[in-house]
Amino acid sequence: MASLGDLERSVMTLLWDSGQKLSANDVRDELDESLAVTTVLTVLSRLEKKGMVTRDRGSRPHRYAASALREDHTVEMLNEVLGNAGDREAVLARFIGSVSEEEAATLRRILSE
Amino acid sequence: METLAFLLAALAVVLAIPVPKWLHTARFRVRSPWVAMVLWQAIALAGGLAIIGAPIVYGLSPFGNSLPSAFVTLAEAVRYEDYAGLEERDVHPSHIFALCLGALLAAHLLLTLARTFYRVRSARRRHREMVNLLSTPLTDDGTQALPDRLTDTHVIEHEAPLAYCLPGRTNAGALTVLSRGLLDQLSPEELGAVIAHEKTHLRQRHHFLTLAFEAWYRALPWLPTTRYGREAVLELTEMLADDGALGEHSRTDLLRSIATTTPGGEDPEQQLSTGQGGIITGARLQRLIAPPEPLGPVARAAVLGLSAALLAVPTGLLLFS
Incomplete structure (x- = not known):
């Protein structure tokens, strides 16, 4: 059986790709018919707690949508890595950080020789 | 006494x-x-x-x-x-004062160390959750001769060439994250060098070596040398990771991968702004270009x-x- 983390990823991918509001039943039908709807609901409420998903309580059953575009989350996350957000130390230095323009130019020249 | x-x-x-x-x-x-x-x-x-x-x-x-x-x-x-x-x-009252000062300093340093440890850990946990949602595990699709040990390498969909690692509580929980842009722009050999660099960070547990310096910097930010220490130790971890990568990969591959990931080249998107510039990678680059003799x-x-x-x-x- 897939782990909760894998399920969360599948659900988010589905919501991002569809771009629509989906009910837990819809999600189940799209992902895997053998999943219990309660499992899907658990996953959706975990994602809601993480701020990844918004719930439309105006409809019955409740319908869920991704809170932001996948690209926006990606940019936000990578900016964290690049040190523009507060917790730079969270990640160990990214592969290359800050080489000055001249150093970069020197490097390219050496490699092209 | x-x-x-x-x-x-x-x-x-x-x-x-x-x-x-x-x-x-x-x-x-x-x-x-x-x-x-x-x-x-x-x-x-x-x-x-x-x-x-x-x-x-x-x-x-x-x-x-x-x-x-x-x-x-x-x-x-x-x-x-x-x-x-x-x-x-x-x-003398000065003795009492000194005792209080010592106790306060000890508490300040130790509490900052503990707080840094927990803050870093929870920031990593949050980041890991995001990585899990936004990335896919890298699998060898047969088109590239990728190095093995790929189970904990994840790919994130972004054009900017990026690689970094995220230490876990155990080495098994650690992640190496690569961007799609990196995979597209690097040859398999260059990619191997980047991955080896990141794995060296994780294997040598560089995140522990930097912890105390991060904490001293936070505890005594007015002391300029705590900043030197923090930067110097970060720089050393990069050099050590380079040396680790050079154990299995050629110097040229590593240099090429650095050239590709360096901003200032054909940067696909300015959506991501780069962080602080400075001394950190200059010396690192120099020693890769012209390797110095190790200490006797x-x-x-x-x-x-x-x-x-x-x-x-x-x-x-x-x-x-």
């Missing part, structure tokens, strides 16, 4: 100001980064010990001739409320001996003098 207190204070000052100033640009760090790393760790520990030890030893000096016996005497005086005895012992055995033994002495001498003086 008073002499010892002044010696410790002098050691604290030397370790806090001139030594980091010299060491963060010392030439030998480029030749043998791990030797410099050992010295930095010894400085962080000995400096912390000296800065806390100096006021406490001074404050306890009227109570006995060695730290343990003075401590017992003071504890007993407090326990039996024998405050008349304080006068006989020539206790005598110099190496001297630095390692100095590191051991830095730790052993203050500890020994505190406990046995």
